[in-house]
Amino acid sequence: MTASGPDFAHTPVMPAEVVSHLITDREGAYLDLTAGRGGHLRALAGQLGAGARLYGIDRDPIAVAETTQILQSFVQFRKIIQAPFAELDHVAGQFDDSAFNGILLDLGVSSPQIDNALRGFSFQSDGPLDMRFDPDSGVTAAELIDTLDQKQLAEIIRSYGEEREAARMARAIVMERQRQKIATTSHLAAVIRAVTPKPQQTKTLARVFQAFRIAVNRELEQLEKVLPLGFQLLKSGGRMAVISYHSLEDRIVKWTFQSWFRPRCTCPPGLPVCVCGVKAIAVAVTRKPVSPGEAEIARNPRARSARLRVVEKL
Ligand SMILES: C[S@@+](CC[C@H](N)C(=O)[O-])C[C@H]1O[C@@H](n2cnc3c(N)ncnc32)[C@H](O)[C@@H]1O
Incomplete structure (x- = not known):
């Protein structure tokens, strides 16, 4: 890579x-x-x-x-x-x-990290939901999203994304992962878009992706x-x-x-x-x-x- x-x-x-x-x-x-x-x-x-x-x-x-x-x-x-x-x-x-x-x-x-879809930092391109600064250690965003409970997911989105609708986002993530594992950036982005009014979608996606990046890397x-x-x-x-x-x-x-x-x-x-x-x-x-x-x-x-x-x- x-x-x-x-x-x-x-x-x-x-x-x-x-x-x-x-x-x-x-x-x-x-x-x-x-x-x-x-x-x-x-x-x-x-x-x-x-x-x-x-x-x-x-x-x-x-x-x-x-x-x-x-x-x-x-x-x-x-x-x-x-x-x-x-x-x-x-x-x-x-x-x-x-x-x-x-x-x-x-x-x-x-920029090289954001612009490389394979690193999984960007909601604007499709790639594995990774987000690790060091791709050789730690858990990926996909693993966090798959294993944390709804309350923990909401806490990450609220605290690290400063997102008011964190509870709604977390609920949508948990419902979707019961249907199918969320393993790509575009899948997570689609889940968030589906519960966000159109005019707010870009800012909300930026906040949610920032939240998981901060959590993954313990920034x-x-x-x-x-x-x-x-x-x-x-x-x-x-x-x-x-x-x-x-x-x-x-x-x-x-x-x-x-x-x-x-x-x-x-x-x-x-x-x-x-x-x-x-x-x-x-x-x-x-x-x-x-x-x-x-x-x-x-x-x-x-x-x-x-x-x-x-x-x-x-
Ligand atoms: C904004 S970029 C720095 C760009 C650099 N100033 C330049 O001009 O090219 C931030 C960099 O910090 C690294 N980074 C982020 N958190 C880190 C950490 N906890 N320890 C070491 N490096 C980290 C990222 O991998 C990334 O390469």
């Missing part, structure tokens, strides 16, 4: 903004935890000196193989490791640098785990940049960053001065999330929901 060629290219989101916010040392070490097709790594390479070092992680073995090839010609490129980023603490020892000047996360799914748990692990690997003065694509991700990034630059005082109530000694460990580089401009959205509509937040370690 290869995904190369122009049809499976990925356009990096806000590359100029990422580069300008992330680089603090032109000869430093930088780690992209969502290497994808290496779009951001290439943008970074273009602005870094020859002594800089570039590393990556991606859960998708196809992305790792192809991007390792693509990046060979860059003098700063070192290696990309195939792993879920929440295992950063276990795999970071394989890099030649042990601390980084910049760490990037560009969350979610890449929110991965994100909650990786942020503190990445922060530990930053040098003092190093920066972490995160691009998120929906409110569930952005909320986790926002609250985690805030806990670093505005940590909670743990003193008992009523004390006249703080004695717990809690201290900020980071400063905000972006006070508000940075969004792509209109020209970028016109060129690359998949960028439209992107939000970039950046912090600097003290």
Whole structure:
């Protein structure tokens, strides 16, 4: 299942903004935890000196193989490791640098993954209902849909798709799977379409497919785990940049960053001065999330929901 060629290219989101916010040392070490097709790594390479070092992680073995090839010609490129980023603490020892000047996360799914029907991410093409970033491990969306009970299915659709009609969708799925196993993207899409008024169908399908993708890949748990692990690997003065694509991700990034630059005082109530000694460990580089401009959205509509937040370690 290869995904190369122009049809499976990925356009990096806000590359100029990422580069300008992330680089603090032109000869430093930088780690992209969502290497994808290496779009951001290439943008970074273009602005870094020859002594800089570039590393990556991606859960998708196809992305790792192809991007390792693509990046060979860059003098700063070192290696990309195939792993879920929440295992950063276990795999970071394989890099030649042990601390980084910049760490990037560009969350979610890449164009080569969406555009390859065989990966099962898209309701716009017909393929196996897979949705795993790593097709060699974990359960597929089809297996989840086949085995979870109606309540669990509704919970996934409600929590991860923010879909109000989740109970109705879950009921339709359970009724259909009693008739025939739901094993393809087009079958799931047909079930959802059948219980959704026409004007809302595209948005509803996007929400339901997002919900199962998040559940299959445990995306929110991965994100909650990786942020503190990445922060530990930053040098003092190093920066972490995160691009998120929906409110569930952005909320986790926002609250985690805030806990670093505005940590909670743990003193008992009523004390006249703080004695717990809690201290900020980071400063905000972006006070508000940075969004792509209109020209970028016109060129690359998949960028439209992107939000970039950046912090600097003290
Ligand atoms: C939006 S794409 C990144 C694209 C990349 N910035 C570029 O310019 O080519 C997100 C990538 O993150 C990877 N990914 C998602 N969740 C991951 C996780 N938990 N661990 C490692 N990689 C993950 C996906 O496989 C995908 O390749």
